[in-house]
Amino acid sequence: MRVEVMKGILGSNDAAAEGNRKFWDQHGILALDFMGSPGSGKTSIFERAVAELIKRGSSLKVIEGDIASDNDARRIEQAGAEAFQINTGGACHLHAAMVSRAMQQLDLDGVQIILIENVGNLVCPTAFLLGAHFRTVVASVPEGDDKPEKYPVAFREADGIILNKIDLLPYLPFDTGRFWDLCDQLNSDAPQFAISCTTGEGIDTLCDFIERHLAEIAG
Amino acid sequence: MHEYSIAQYIATILSDVAQEHGSRVQAATVAVGPMSMIVPELLHEAWTAVTYGSPLQGSELHIEHVPVRATCQECGHQTESFTPFVKCEACGSLRLKLASGHELQVVEAELEDSEAVSDES
Numbered sequence: 001m002r003v004e005v006m007k008g009i010l011g012s013n014d015a016a017a018e019g020n021r022k023f024w025d026q027h028g029i030l031a032l033d034f035m036g037s038p039g040s041g042k043t044s045i046f047e048r049a050v051a052e053l054i055k056r057g058s059s060l061k062v063i064e065g066d067i068a069s070d071n072d073a074r075r076i077e078q079a080g081a082e083a084f085q086i087n088t089g090g091a092c093h094l095h096a097a098m099v100s101r102a103m104q105q106l107d108l109d110g111v112q113i114i115l116i117e118n119v120g121n122l123v124c125p126t127a128f129l130l131g132a133h134f135r136t137v138v139a140s141v142p143e144g145d146d147k148p149e150k151y152p153v154a155f156r157e158a159d160g161i162i163l164n165k166i167d168l169l170p171y172l173p174f175d176t177g178r179f180w181d182l183c184d185q186l187n188s189d190a191p192q193f194a195i196s197c198t199t200g201e202g203i204d205t206l207c208d209f210i211e212r213h214l215a216e217i218a219g
Numbered sequence: 220m221h222e223y224s225i226a227q228y229i230a231t232i233l234s235d236v237a238q239e240h241g242s243r244v245q246a247a248t249v250a251v252g253p254m255s256m257i258v259p260e261l262l263h264e265a266w267t268a269v270t271y272g273s274p275l276q277g278s279e280l281h282i283e284h285v286p287v288r289a290t291c292q293e294c295g296h297q298t299e300s301f302t303p304f305v306k307c308e309a310c311g312s313l314r315l316k317l318a319s320g321h322e323l324q325v326v327e328a329e330l331e332d333s334e335a336v337s338d339e340s
Contacts, residue, residue: 002329006324009229123221127225127255127323128221184314
């Protein structure tokens with residue numbers, strides 16, 4: 001007997017992501033999900049952004065997704081924000097329900113911003129929505145200027161694109177024009193940020209962007 | 220390698236279908252678009268692993284490949300692709316508007332008829 005099913009495979013994850021979004025909206029919290037290769041500098045960006053946003057008077061918390069270890073959460077706490085470490089134990093991406101559970105563990109009183117670091121991977125996390133208001137993809141100079149061409153789905157679907165480690169540009173054969181042109185072609189809507197966590201260049205602009213959207217959410 | 224997760228989601232959906240009809244799933248068809256970046260061989264392997272020892276063990280998973288259909292925003296050409304690395308076939312631009320390609324859906328299930336189930340029990 002043949003039966004029609006017609007059900008989205010990720011329907012339950014999408015529903016959990018919607019639940020997360022609703023929760024954040026009700027609490028006036030802006031949530032940002034960062035995707036990128038291992039070593040692209042997601043945690044370093046968080047360290048810099050956490051310090052800067054706290055200096056500007058924002059209250060934020062961080063969810064760190066890693067296969068194993070709490071190294072990243074410890075780095076974030078040293079930068080001044082409480083971090084909840086999710087260890088996926090092998091899974092190459094976060095699920096919306098993992099984030100929901102993390103939210104239950106965090107004291108969110110007065111929190112305005114949640115930064116989520118997805119597991120380092122440019123393939124698997126793209127299909128699994130977490131409900132965040134912004135999904136940002138992080139690439140870095142040593143990875144090469146053709147990264148958007150190799151991982152088109154991640155770049156096409158991002159709400160923001162960060163190029164990190166721009167302090168290394170003088171030392172590496174990286175064509176910035178080519179990189180941003182590929183990003184423009186794949187996703188002309190996504191705001192672009194060029195950042196160095198070593199010099200701090202571009203961190204201000206990223207934090208301005210975050211604060212602007214926080215103001216929108218808070219009404 | 221998110222195929223294992225995807226296989227688990229499919230198994231959950233099909234277990235519900237089987238339970239709802241009081242039957243067992245013999246085969247199922249899933250529609251997969253290239254933008255989901257599923258590798259078919261890996262999904263089949265994951266399906267075997269995930270269903271092993273469960274009532275879904277031995278069920279066949281058919282993958283129906285849905286193409287990306289895209290319109291070039293530079294020259295208007297329509298391109299069809301079965302990979303996520305889609306470029307305009309006419310001018311090579313990546314500036315495309317996608318009308319399909321994200322599909323990830325359980326389309327249908329083939330269930331054992333109820334007599335066969337009662338024969339076994």
